[in-house]
Amino acid sequence: MNMPEQFDFVIVGGGTAGCVLADRLTENGRYSVLMLEAGGRDDGFWISIPAGFSKLLTGSAFNWRFQTEPEEATYQRRIVVPRGKGLGGSSLINGMIFVRGQKEDYDQWAQSGARGWSFDEVLPYFKKLENFEGGASDMRGSDGPMHVEHIKLRPELADAFIKAGVEAGYPHNPDYNGASQEGFGYYQVTQKKGRRWSAADAYLRRAEKRPNLAVRTGAHVTCLELEGRKVSGVTFTQDGKTCRVQARREVILAAGAVQSPQILELSGIGDPAHLTGVGIEIHHGLIGVGSNYRDHYCTRMNWRVTKPVTLNEQARGLRLMGAVAQYALTRSGILALGTGLAHAFVKTRPDLATPDVQFFFMHASYANAADRKLDTEPGMTIGVTQLRPDSTGTIHVQSPDPFAPPAIKPNFLSVPSDAATLIEGMKIARRVIAQPAMDPYRAYEMNPGDTVVTDAQWLEFARRNGQTIYHPVGTCAMGVGPRAVVDPDLRVHGLEGLRIADASIMPLMVSANTEAAVLMIAEKGSDLILRDARAAA
């Protein structure tokens, strides 16, 4: 029998965190690293064009397209849970909005048991990872591999929305990733000169030039190999064959918040009661695996607009052809736009220390947000999301079959305070659009419509129409209690040779879209791994 190949480190998942790890762990040339990615290479036509977001969201070439289980609180709807598939992972198909979150998020991580992850301790990694167009400061970095640009498109309708926010009493905030998050302004995006800049663009291109990195695509990891309490390697399938590979030092799971807990459970690591129920032999009991699922639930309100100043008319016919030509020549215009244009971070109650609701403003409207087909008449949309929901759900395998999708139960709106915050957020959005700056543009509210006025009606609208905005986290949470899966050094509790570094380790949701936090986790995780490797030498 052939001996399995050996590497110092084996990274499972070539996504957002995986690309960072592959780069940082090979940088000093001392360690051999293998990265296994179930999807393919990141060479799709729509990937680099920001407006390709809709195609990537609804297509399946680079998207696992999971679904939630039907749940009563959201009227038994199966909500699509897109996840990136291919080198770059979800950074390959995401909306490119770059938000770090609030200082208090990370301070709460540290207070909850994630020692070493307070804001002051993670800020150096946020600065290290970025090349911010606005330049370096005590809060921002300009030497990192991840390009962060300002949105260049400034449509008059978005300017009016920001002005309306100021009229409603909120600050204008040109850098919500700086000292304070609160206020209205334009989003920052992970783009370079108008093109998507994924984690593969930022980290993997340069890392792949090194002889000590091997990358395998189409390599679906089916389980971890254990020798007693030590994880010694992984099994994967590629081209219909089953392969094994050994890790001399460590295996690092970076398969994301949906698939890292799935791989643990398939390997017999998880809640014994659940594993026994689905016929998987228990190798290591860890009750927290797959619990603490947190995600951002978003409702979309939209308005008919009085004049043709929106994407609805600009993205069709001759005007679209003009936009294509503009993008081809200058990498600007509506094709350089992903999902978010203008933002707001607001407090729903004056006694709050920091914002608890985020708005996504687009000068566009969709009859059905899930299929992303633009309306034909002018329209605008505000997506309203609660930043730090308390509702938690679960994700668990349903059988020992490694190719079967896991059961995702987000449990959206199960905590009454989450519903109250979302309702208040929607009322604020309506108040903002009622301001004088919007008078020339506002025709009428289409959804939910001004017949919706009581809290019960607002909640009904939210339950019937809300969607995920694709930020699942927390399913292998970092901490020290019995439900924690990894310790603050990202080592899986009770096992040797296994760490997790991806969105699944967040103990609590960050007040942000989640890519920036994942990049930070992988940067800091790489430092922790290298520190321990040096100490062991």
Ligand SMILES: Cc1cc2nc3c(=O)[nH]c(=O)nc-3n(C[C@H](O)[C@H](O)[C@H](O)COP(=O)(O)OP(=O)(O)OC[C@H]3O[C@@H](n4cnc5c(N)ncnc54)[C@H](O)[C@@H]3O)c2cc1C
């Ligand atoms: C449609 C969409 C829009 C989003 N928009 C934004 C946004 O605008 N801004 C923002 O900040 N965040 C956004 N996010 C969230 C953000 O992109 C993710 O939180 C982040 O990229 C997750 O990184 P990760 O490394 O944890 O997982 P991923 O980047 O998803 O990487 C996991 C990788 O593991 C691979 N994998 C999984 N299972 C296996 C297996 N068994 N074997 C081998 N490989 C495997 C996957 O194919 C994937 O490549 C969005 C996400 C999506 C899906």
